[in-house]
Amino acid sequence: MSRKKAAKGKAPNSSPSAGSPGGKGVGKAARSSPSIVQMNGVVHPSRPSISSSNEFYDIAFKVMLVGDSGVGKTCLLVRFKDGAFLAGSFISTVGIDFRNKVLTIDGVQVKLQIWDTAGQERFRSVTHAYYRDAHALLLLYDVTNRSSFDNIRAWLTEIHEYAQQDVVLMLLGNKADATHNRVVKREDGEKLAKEFGVPFMETSARSGLNVELAFTAVAKELKHRSMKDPSEKFKLHEYVNKEMKGAGCCRT
Numbered sequence: 577m578s579r580k581k582a583a584k585g586k587a588p589n590s591s592p593s594a595g596s597p598g599g600k601g602v603g604k605a606a607r608s609s610p611s612i613v614q615m616n617g618v619v620h621p622s623r624p625s626i627s628s629s630n631e632f633y634d635i636a637f638k639v640m641l642v643g644d645s646g647v648g649k650t651c652l653l654v655r656f657k658d659g660a661f662l663a664g665s666f667i668s669t670v671g672i673d674f675r676n677k678v679l680t681i682d683g684v685q686v687k688l689q690i691w692d693t694a695g696q697e698r699f700r701s702v703t704h705a706y707y708r709d710a711h712a713l714l715l716l717y718d719v720t721n722r723s724s725f726d727n728i729r730a731w732l733t734e735i736h737e738y739a740q741q742d743v744v745l746m747l748l749g750n751k752a753d754a755t756h757n758r759v760v761k762r763e764d765g766e767k768l769a770k771e772f773g774v775p776f777m778e779t780s781a782r783s784g785l786n787v788e789l790a791f792t793a794v795a796k797e798l799k800h801r802s803m804k805d806p807s808e809k810f811k812l813h814e815y816v817n818k819e820m821k822g823a824g825c826c827r828t
């Protein structure tokens with residue numbers, strides 16, 4: 577199978593399919609890699625392409641960050657992509673933006689094109705247009721903000737309305753570092769996630785808690801779904817629970 581390179585992207589005004597992970601790339605290199613099939617909505621790369629950091633990839637997926645304004649979507653993405661925390665004054669995202677990151681999952685280069693959406697109500701129609709192309713959604717609330725947690729049910733209704741039926745979904749309770757300001761208990765998040773059958777973890781863009789794990793878990797699930805090999809078993813819930821336990825709840 578040919579290997580692609582991920583295109584650099586920042587396209588706040590592009591159409592939902594612009595910059596698509598399955599989009600055409602520039603021919604660069606080819607090498608053998610595990611057989612990968614086309615899954616619902618995932619385009620099997622037929623030509624090589626390169627990422628902004630000149631990384632090759634085998635398969636690509638779109639991941640969307642959603643949730644109320646201020647829950648930490650942009651900070652979570654910056655932490656994952658650059659390993660840094662955006663301290664200082666809060667600059668609310670306008671419209672939509674994306675960053676690419678290539679992860680190595682079991683020897684396969686998996687490119688995640690991560691869409692950072694604006695949580696503000698006035699941008700909701702823009703966000704709606706992007707749901708249908710998303711392979712995975714990370715739904716965030718802020719453990720220091722009760723209403724962001726209470727709004728999760730409304731977000732789930734929206735997701736069911738606009739996203740693909742088989743979209744990979746994960747609930748994240750962000751700002752877990754802010755212990756003094758916490759108003760949503762970890763158990764509340766766990767209970768809600770259980771009710772909706774979605775994996776859950778608490779994260780912190782500030783400390784890095786579980787940030788890598790959240791994106792890796794999603795990448796593993798997407799890669800697993802796209803592989804033809806039936807002998808390979810992967811269960812997202814089990815993986816998350818195992819990794820969380822293994823790290824004694826506090827993995828950075």
Ligand SMILES: Nc1nc2c(ncn2[C@@H]2O[C@H](COP(=O)(O)OP(=O)(O)OP(=O)(O)O)[C@@H](O)[C@H]2O)c(=O)[nH]1
Nearest residue numbers: 645646647648649650651668669695751780781782
């Ligand atoms: N303590 C703490 N603060 C955080 C964390 N993540 C984000 N913040 C702060 O929360 C505020 C909002 O963060 P953003 O990432 O911009 O929020 P957002 O969800 O992207 O907001 P919109 O773009 O309006 O949808 C900023 O002041 C961040 O510094 C975290 O993990 N811990």
Ligand SMILES: [Mg+2]
Nearest residue numbers: 649650668669
């Ligand atoms: Mg933002």
